[in-house]
Amino acid sequence: MRKETEATVGLILVFFASTYALEGQELLGDRSDGSRATPLHLIPLYAENKDGEKGEQIEPGAEFPMPFSMSWTCGECHSYGLVKKGWHFNAVDSNVAPGRPGQPWIYFAPKLCIQIPLSYRQWPGTFRPAQVGLTEFQFTRIFGRHMPGGGPGEVQTTEVDEIARQFVSGTLEINCLACHNAHHGQDMGGPGGYAVQVSRQNFRWAAAASCEFASVKGSAAAVPETYDPFLPDPDEKNAPRVTYRKEAFNENNEVLLQIVREVPNQRCYYCHSNLYYSQPEKAERWALDEDIHLTAGLRCVDCHRNGIDHNIVRGYAEESVHSSNPLAATSSCEGCHLSQGKDQPQAGRLGAPVPKHKGLPPSHLKKLTCTACHSGPWPGNETILTKTSRAHRLGTPNVNKAQEVLPHIIAPVFARQEGRIAAGPWHGLPARENTVKMAVPLVPAKPGERGKIAPHKLIWPAYWAVIEGDQVKPVAIGVIEKVVGKVFADLELPGTGDWPKITKEKIAEALKALGAAVESEAVYVAGGTLYRLDGSRELAEEVDHPAAAPYMWPIAHDVRPAAQSLGARQCEDCHSPDAPFFKSLVCIDSPVQGDGGVFKQMIDMYEFGGPVYVRVNWFFKVLIIGVMTLLILHILGDLYRRFITKVQTLKFKNKNCGIAAKRR
């Protein structure tokens, strides 16, 4: 009787909890009671059932246990629907303001000479995955390795070919453990970890495989579409299967998870690592200094904070314009390091030193971001190649560690921050598909404002497209693989993972083949140039075409302290004839023979119309040539007349001498 009563009460509680969750009511873990202690997470694990609802509690001893579901396990006490609105998971929601351009996902295929920035956010210069023919399902399979789940991973596919496949693989739920599991056994990039499971289409199993008390074998991609993961077939050897470590469960089949509220840095690093090839001897991580904030003892989440809605602070100056996070305004560089107003003491947050900038003309602070002097690799005579976790699969098995491996991300590039963001519903304008890169409407963040100069990472897009009027639309990768792949079949790929070198004749050949396969005029874009066939079917080049413009996103880390900032050695750091800030060479990256490996000057990256003094130089050139030409003509005229006069005088003298002689 007592057990029945307990069961009834339990059911009622679960019912109410579910009802609250559905109605958006707060759950147990949605709001802190003020205790700084981390709550104990000794909890049961739940699977998702065939109907996408809460399934049975996980029993490690079961013959074919299902992977536990994050939404139904963590969702017991935390509003999963609210968490999904967080920055890491909301990219596919077109109503979310894109904010400052960030790092895109970069699809690259050396064999096809493609390197194209993709994003679900409307960052000008990026393409939507659908534009290159990638469904959310395909996108997740390629890039889910460095996503904490959610977002495109949870989109139910509508593609007929993919519905059955997604039923097998499941969706890639938000992997709460990817960030909040403090256990050192959390495996994101290991041989059987999260990234590998994603590549095997084991979306449903990926979160379980990443934790320290479960392992997964098999591959959803290797079983037929008709396979039912909810009715495991013992004869299907390739089917994904999870094995739980029984010792991790107590007698109630509960597991003690080492969940922490404040995410450890190590969890962030998996997706947010950078490697700058500034100097060969410093290419190893152990030889590098880290961000000054980390050295000072701060953690990533001390600045990048969020509440239960996971609307994390990105940390840039204008973020509060389009972020609902109340800390957005005070979590940027200025927010922490400058005074908090009259009500607060004259010091930065968390003891951040208030910058003195002694002797620095104030105009610098108006024109430059803090990061221009304090972040990223020290600028040299040339830009350098950079690797990032998300672009180069850092931290996952079998990564090509060569410096030249694609995609080629170049840094540091001093360029103006957009100062403007793509228009959308958050500006009262209708949302529009980012179908054409050049057609994305831009509005100034503030009327008449020019963006500040900041250090950026840069990628030169390379892709095959069609041109319709002034619109350049990339062609689906599937088509490129069939058509261009055939033309480039004999192309030799370097072992370093670098671009293969393609000749312009080969591009023309590929464009002719692609032109026959698509309805519009085919073009190829690489290294800032648009290649197309002219009337006589010869290859024509349009240099600095807008559709070939590089995509740049600001560098935030690693932050350097004042003593290591640009300007620490006075003005000459930037204001000298060969200062990298103005004169560094920005590499133009292209697989096209003869067009790759050339350079632009840094100044061209942020003064597109040419700086004032370039026009002054032009004026003086004209002036010098004009004035000196006139003066030299004057001299020549003078000499000429002197010569003529001399000749005439001699003739006159000779004539007079002759007359005198005759007279004599």
Add this chain to the structure above:
Amino acid sequence: MRQMSGIKTKEREFFQRFGLQFRVQHTLLFLSTITLIITGVPLWCMGRPGYSWSQAVVRAFGSIETIRYIHRAGAAVLILVSIYHLFYTVFTKEGRREFIELLPRWKDVSDVTINSLYFLGLLKYRPSFGRYTYYEKFDYWAVYWGCVIMIGTGLVLWFPQVAAKYVPWFTYELAAEVHGDEAILAALALFIWHFYNVHFNPSLFPGTLLWWHGKISGEEMMRDHVLEYYKTVLAQTKSKDQKADSQSGTTV
């Protein structure tokens, strides 16, 4: 500067064209300018591709800092002589007269036209020049404009922090560009144009010491400043007559 006065020698007639103050200013000006050019060229070339030889010049001086100090010393002299000239122009009778003589006039336009036609062989005679020819006036105003630009931009480069505070629109790079470009123009004009007019001109080769003693021969006066010559001779004759009249007891 004193009024031109004829000095009869056994061989030639000489006139005092420039006074001491004028000559001192000119000497300081050319010494500082030559210094600035010699030290400015390697500073300008440093770090620019294709000018690796400038490293050798820097080594010859010792260091880039040494060159910079010498350059700034030369700049200080130029600034001082410019201020001196301003005071000279405003506060001395001679300076005011010279300044007025150096102002461009319509006659200069006609002189340019006539001289150009003469050079082209369309006229047989050169124009008659006064105290300053149009190309001497050009020299003067080119230096005037040059000093304003070079000193202004040079100060921005010398004191970038102060400049950025008070004239933030005048960026360091803009100043450096103008400074370098104007220096090139000034150096070319000096070595080609001015040196031709005072050194390599066949009439004056290998040069004149006018800048040293301030004297010009009657022959040169007749050739290049004929109007000034007659004006001076007339004034001298008048002065002599008046003197003679006063000595003879003013008998009418």
